[in-house]
Amino acid sequence: MPMPSGVPVLHGGGVRLRPFADGDVPFVVAASHDSLIPLITSVRRSSSTEDAVDYIHRQHARLAAGVGYSFAAAAADTDVAVGQISLWTRDIARGRVSTGYWIAEAHRGRGFARAALATLSDWAFTFPEVARLELHVEPENAASWRTAESCGFDREGLLRCWQRVGSEDRDMFVYSRVAPRET
Template identity: 35%
Template sequence: MPYTTAPVLPPGTLSRSPQPVLPTGDGLVLRPWRGRDVAAVHEAFQDPLMHQWHIRRSDSEAEVAGWIEGWEKEWEGERDAQWAVVDADSDRLLGRVALRSIHLVDGLAKVAYWTTAAARGQGVATRATATLTRWAFEEIGFHRLELLHAVANEPSCRVAEKAGFALEGVKRSAALHQDGWHDMHLHGRVRGD
């Protein structure tokens, strides 16, 4: 069935080029995932705070290797795009930032992130999110980005606000975590904000 409007972003907008490396300009780099990141990701997912706010856990490095293989392929499918957030000098893993649930026709995606325990409180998630957002709007041409987090996750709310995402509302009982159903804050940012 044809649409009454042209796609905001045509198919191939992402996949026609290799996934880019995005420097933040202040000591971080967003880069595609690599096989050598397996041990660091597995270690990050042993942190109890990750289990509190994320629905996945890592039981083995072999499992994480499968995740990374999938993350590397997501760019081609243009449904998700994931970056490792690393220290620009040492390439030490500090976190992850992603565009999830990409819908090119509407120019829409959801921003997601996590940081390692050692990187928390240093502005890593905010800087990575701001860099990814700038690239998505200015280089690619997305129209809208959304960001969801548990209402109880106040640090994530601060990241969203500092990265320019306005709080738009609460999605009641919208995400199941290990401790039960969570209300989720919906933040949004539109190109030109």
């Protein structure tokens, strides 16, 4: 399967952010069985290799469609995928971008989310247009909001009924990190 052009490989803190690859199909199939990932992402709840390949193709198409960058988050030492992180650029002309991430259950609690978010955030601010990076986190997901806070994100408030998760409208904390200002 062709790799998306223009998607860089980023390194930091024990992770490698890279385009999804053919070898990630079993990882995506495994992630499809997670209780939450298929509810909040475009990973389909399926054991089908075809659905996993479809997911990878959709990630490759994000940049060309003007939606943003989608990366496989992989362990730096093995290049084995552990999750996904994105930089959504729809509002970049307004100085805003957003991010979202997930780590597969087998790899949670090992610092991958923090390393991926820190690496992606630092990279996002290399774009001269970017003044603000946003992130939305469910209030119940303490691990994720602690990750955001440890990467310099500030909680700005609660957005009520902000995102449909499964069949429910869920509240989300909104976090932001702003570009360093020159003094």
